[in-house]
Amino acid sequence: MKHVEIFTDGACKGNPGPGGWGALLRMGNHEKELSGSDPDTTNNRMEMTAIVRALNALIESCQIDLYSDSKYVLDGMTKWIEGWQRRGWKTASKKPVRNEDLWHELIDAAKRHSITWHWVKGHNGHVENERVDQLASAEAERAQAQA
Numbered sequence: 001m002k003h004v005e006i007f008t009d010g011a012c013k014g015n016p017g018p019g020g021w022g023a024l025l026r027m028g029n030h031e032k033e034l035s036g037s038d039p040d041t042t043n044n045r046m047e048m049t050a051i052v053r054a055l056n057a058l059i060e061s062c063q064i065d066l067y068s069d070s071k072y073v074l075d076g077m078t079k080w081i082e083g084w085q086r087r088g089w090k091t092a093s094k095k096p097v098r099n100e101d102l103w104h105e106l107i108d109a110a111k112r113h114s115i116t117w118h119w120v121k122g123h124n125g126h127v128e129n130e131r132v133d134q135l136a137s138a139e140a141e142r143a144q145a146q147a
Helices: 043-056 071-086 100-110 127-146
Strands: 002-012 017-027 030-041 062-068 114-119
Touching: 002 043, 002 127, 017 043, 017 127, 030 043, 030 127, 043 062, 043 071, 043 100, 043 127, 071 100, 071 114
Parallel strands: 002 062, 062 114
Antiparallel strands: 002 017, 017 030
16 A cells, blocks of 8 residues: 655635645656635635645555644544434534534545554644645735625
């Protein structure tokens, strides 16, 4: 199974507001950058979209080390998701889970891979995190300029 490192980030100008996402995929010496935007979104949706798009860009099942500065996404995938599913997509406080549509996309994108989730502190000099932050921020600024 091929090993891939994925670094992702999301950005939003206002929350909600125009947003962007960025991803860096690395396999050995090969790298690919992906990015995109949404004219009206939230930071969490952009964080999730970056991961979904990165995972869906892979043609075959891979062993993945995924790095994100989003505790929301990492905790969601590693701690909360089973409870949400068991409770019919309700939180522990019986409220509907926010971004349920993207959680379903993320589950589908993740299930064919073996993923180790890593949290990195954002805006702390982590080279790849800074790189994907720049991609996401540039897309958010572009979306804001088009609004």
